[in-house]
Amino acid sequence: MKGEVSDSANTKEPKKQLGESGRPGIKTVDDDKSISLHVASKTLMDMARRRGLHASQFEAEQAWQQVTATNSRDRLVAAWKSLYKGHAVATSTVGLLSPSQLPAWIIVENSMGVVLKLAEGDKPIQIQWFGAEPSKLPVNPEVMIPVAPMADSSAESFLKEEPVGQASEAIRVGLKAHAPLLMRVALVSIFINVIAVVSSLFVMQVYDRVVPNFAYATLWFLAVGMLVMYVFDVLFKLVRHKMMDAVSKRLDEALSLFIFERLLGLKLDRRSSRQGSLVAQVRDYESVKQFFTSSTLFALVDLPFVFMFIGVIYLIAGPVALVPLAFTVLSALIGFMAYKPLARIQQENNDAVVRRQGMLFEVVSSGEVVKSQGGEAKFGDAWLNATRETCDRGEELNYVSTLVQIITSFFQQASYVFLIIVGVYVIEAGGLTVGGLIACSILGGRTLASISGISGLLVRWHHANYSLKILNQLLSAPSDIHSNREANTYSMPLHLDLKEVKYAYTGSYLPQFSAESLHIAAGSKVAVLGRNGCGKSTLLKLLAGVATPNQGEVRIAGLNYENCRLSWLREVIGYLPQDPRLISGTLLDNLTLGISMPSEEEIVAALEKTGLIEAVQRHPMGLQLPIAEGGAGMSGGQRQAVGLTRLVLQKPKIWLLDEPAASLDSVLEQKVIDIINELPADTTVIFTTHKQSWVNLATRGFIIHNGEIVKELLPELAPQPKNVEKPAIAPSVVNVGNVQ
Numbered sequence: 083m084k085g086e087v088s089d090s091a092n093t094k095e096p097k098k099q100l101g102e103s104g105r106p107g108i109k110t111v112d113d114d115k116s117i118s119l120h121v122a123s124k125t126l127m128d129m130a131r132r133r134g135l136h137a138s139q140f141e142a143e144q145a146w147q148q149v150t151a152t153n154s155r156d157r158l159v160a161a162w163k164s165l166y167k168g169h170a171v172a173t174s175t176v177g178l179l180s181p182s183q184l185p186a187w188i189i190v191e192n193s194m195g196v197v198l199k200l201a202e203g204d205k206p207i208q209i210q211w212f213g214a215e216p217s218k219l220p221v222n223p224e225v226m227i228p229v230a231p232m233a234d235s236s237a238e239s240f241l242k243e244e245p246v247g248q249a250s251e252a253i254r255v256g257l258k259a260h261a262p263l264l265m266r267v268a269l270v271s272i273f274i275n276v277i278a279v280v281s282s283l284f285v286m287q288v289y290d291r292v293v294p295n296f297a298y299a300t301l302w303f304l305a306v307g308m309l310v311m312y313v314f315d316v317l318f319k320l321v322r323h324k325m326m327d328a329v330s331k332r333l334d335e336a337l338s339l340f341i342f343e344r345l346l347g348l349k350l351d352r353r354s355s356r357q358g359s360l361v362a363q364v365r366d367y368e369s370v371k372q373f374f375t376s377s378t379l380f381a382l383v384d385l386p387f388v389f390m391f392i393g394v395i396y397l398i399a400g401p402v403a404l405v406p407l408a409f410t411v412l413s414a415l416i417g418f419m420a421y422k423p424l425a426r427i428q429q430e431n432n433d434a435v436v437r438r439q440g441m442l443f444e445v446v447s448s449g450e451v452v453k454s455q456g457g458e459a460k461f462g463d464a465w466l467n468a469t470r471e472t473c474d475r476g477e478e479l480n481y482v483s484t485l486v487q488i489i490t491s492f493f494q495q496a497s498y499v500f501l502i503i504v505g506v507y508v509i510e511a512g513g514l515t516v517g518g519l520i521a522c523s524i525l526g527g528r529t530l531a532s533i534s535g536i537s538g539l540l541v542r543w544h545h546a547n548y549s550l551k552i553l554n555q556l557l558s559a560p561s562d563i564h565s566n567r568e569a570n571t572y573s574m575p576l577h578l579d580l581k582e583v584k585y586a587y588t589g590s591y592l593p594q595f596s597a598e599s600l601h602i603a604a605g606s607k608v609a610v611l612g613r614n615g616c617g618k619s620t621l622l623k624l625l626a627g628v629a630t631p632n633q634g635e636v637r638i639a640g641l642n643y644e645n646c647r648l649s650w651l652r653e654v655i656g657y658l659p660q661d662p663r664l665i666s667g668t669l670l671d672n673l674t675l676g677i678s679m680p681s682e683e684e685i686v687a688a689l690e691k692t693g694l695i696e697a698v699q700r701h702p703m704g705l706q707l708p709i710a711e712g713g714a715g716m717s718g719g720q721r722q723a724v725g726l727t728r729l730v731l732q733k734p735k736i737w738l739l740d741e742p743a744a745s746l747d748s749v750l751e752q753k754v755i756d757i758i759n760e761l762p763a764d765t766t767v768i769f770t771t772h773k774q775s776w777v778n779l780a781t782r783g784f785i786i787h788n789g790e791i792v793k794e795l796l797p798e799l800a801p802q803p804k805n806v807e808k809p810a811i812a813p814s815v816v817n818v819g820n821v822q
């Protein structure tokens with residue numbers, strides 16, 4: 083059997099990567115020794131395409147690089163599962179494969195392939211190879227078959243379950259995943275606590291048996307036994323410590339990543355618009371995390387053993403056990419009584435901290451405005467008030483927490499005294515020896531110390547629980563991450579449609595944009611005109627998928643945006659906002675954010691097209707030019723040019739440009755116009771503008787007024803061949819759109 087179809091000839095080795103040029107700061111991506119990153123990503127993308135799914139090259143590369151496995155087969159399976167949540171991969175052999183299961187993966191030597199057709203009569207098996215075609219196929223080789231998830235049967239459930247917050251659910255799942263390790267911790271804890279019981283029994287034996295008779299042989303025998311036990315105690319405690327640390331570290335990593343991803347997944351226009359407050363709320367995660375650190379877990383793990391100690395005290399001294407039992411109930415009561423006042427103060431304190439944080443964020447991010455307009459004094463006063471408020475609330479919170487601890491500690495000491503008193507009466511009644519009382523006092527001291535932690539634990543739990551509620555609330559905002567998001571197309575023309583769309587920003591009662599029906603054919607060059615604040619940017623945001631309509635649908639090639647795979651949408655739609663922000667890092671990071679690393683030649687060509695090459699050549703660090711948070715280090719025009727260069731590298735099918743030339747000089751502006759003129763005929767370009775030179779680029783235009791399309795300027799024109807002159811929109815007509 084030999085692969086008939088081979089793409090090894092077509093599968094070009096990737097062009098020289100920037101990382102290979104030895105420049106600092108660019109990592110070389112190919113880290114797999116047997117299967118190259120290029121082959122793996124192509125294999126993943128090809129399978130996705132054949133199964134009606136989508137994976138961009140960047141996504142496929144990331145999936146392959148982020149998963150680890152001992153062999154290529156497991157790595158491929160893990161990468162597929164990380165790309166498509168809920169999907170599974172079954173394994174079989176070519177001999178057992180049925181045509182309905184195709185396409186399936188095959189891995190032979192260092193090549194990956196996709197089985198397209200099984201052998202039939204004289205016709206050999208058809209395999210699309212990525213990488214070099216193997217010289218020989220083994221007999222009946224193993225294949226991997228991707229399996230899509232079944233339709234969600236829970237949708238038919240009649241019993242509506244109370245929705246659990248996402249953060250709470252993540253913690254539950256995290257703890258469940260670590261249950262085996264926690265069980266081992268509990269097992270080791272049993273040994274540690276048994277040693278504590280044995281050590282108290284040792285003291286009892288010494289007082290009751292050794293001292294009255296001076297039985298030195300027994301004393302040494304018991305002492306050696308105890309010392310051996312203590313050595314084990316040290317070992318057990320070390321092991322337990324390591325295990326607990328591992329659990330809390332892994333939980334922390336998993337949870338913080340989960341929360342970070344969910345946060346990024348929130349719909350931009352539906353999450354809290356107060357960014358400082360948002361950051362402060364996310365920081366609340368710290369207190370949730372602190373609750374699950376080892377100290378709390380230690381306290382929780384040791385708590386059940388309190389009852390074991392009380393049981394042992396009961397066996398030794400009968401009624402004496404009632405004292406620690408009563409103290410247990412009392413401690414729990416104190417904890418619960420403090421719960422309500424703490425809840426109130428906690429909430430007030432939290433609100434004050436969030437407000438203060440929000441203010442700090444605003445002052446830092448709008449430093450220029452505050453300074454240039456002399457707003458320091460106003461913000462200074464507000465800051466002082468906010469600081470006082472947080473101090474007052476913090477003080478109150480501290481006072482109540484400390485009060486709870488002091489009261490508990492008083493009852494703990496009193497309980498110890500009571501334990502001794504009751505013990506003496508039990509000795510008199512003949513139910514206890516002196517040695518027994520000493521043993522009980524040792525065990526009792528330990529029990530009382532553990533129990534006194536209950537109220538502290540309840541206070542800490544309360545704090546964590548409150549933060550958890552905030553996180554749950556934050557993450558309950560509409561998200562871009564949900565199931566049913568696999569729709570995509572490779573072949574259909576990417577027409578855009580708005581159907582009965584109404585869009586209002588959060589907190590606004592009236593829609594800022596509405597359209598009964600709007601159809602933009604693939605390949606159109608559309609100018610969106612209108613006065614300031616009429617809704618042009620809002621329309622572009624809706625088309626870019628960064629804003630989601632409150633009502634109606636935005637469609638691409640007939641597919642509702644809400645059902646489209648996000649990576650596919652991001653790949654086919656390129657969006658340049660009015661004031662593009664850059665991320666901290668290097669210029670190269672910004673140019674290649676979210677796209678597969680292009681070759682150096684491609685980057686340079688793109689920079690030449692947008693005119694940014696001069697800035698890069700002038701800078702001693704070239705493409706490694708450092709960019710600070712938000713894009714500091716680049717002028718407004720340069721930032722716009724960076725955004726445009728990124729689009730040139732991305733090569734989207736739909737370009738959405740929000741006033742692309744707003745900050746560009748005439749030379750750069752002409753370059754951008756040239757870029758648009760050179761785009762393939764089937765590329766759609768939609769731009770907002772106030773400039774006549776840009777309007778001339780359009781084959782269609784409309785004017786927006788008060789969030790509605792009020793005037794269509796030209797009927798839809800079919801994309802024109804490049805050498806045919808485009809009918810321009812007459813200046814007189816567009817004046818109503820405030821065009822200069």
Ligand SMILES: Nc1ncnc2c1ncn2[C@@H]1O[C@H](COP(=O)(O)OP(=O)(O)OP(=O)(O)O)[C@@H](O)[C@H]1O
Binds near residue numbers: 587613619
């Ligand atoms: N984040 C926001 N939250 C609330 N309202 C907003 C937000 N962004 C814009 N708006 C409002 O929506 C309306 C439309 O704004 P949009 O940015 O779409 O206008 P525009 O036509 O692009 O204006 P310009 O030409 O000045 O860029 C405006 O009235 C504006 O006040």
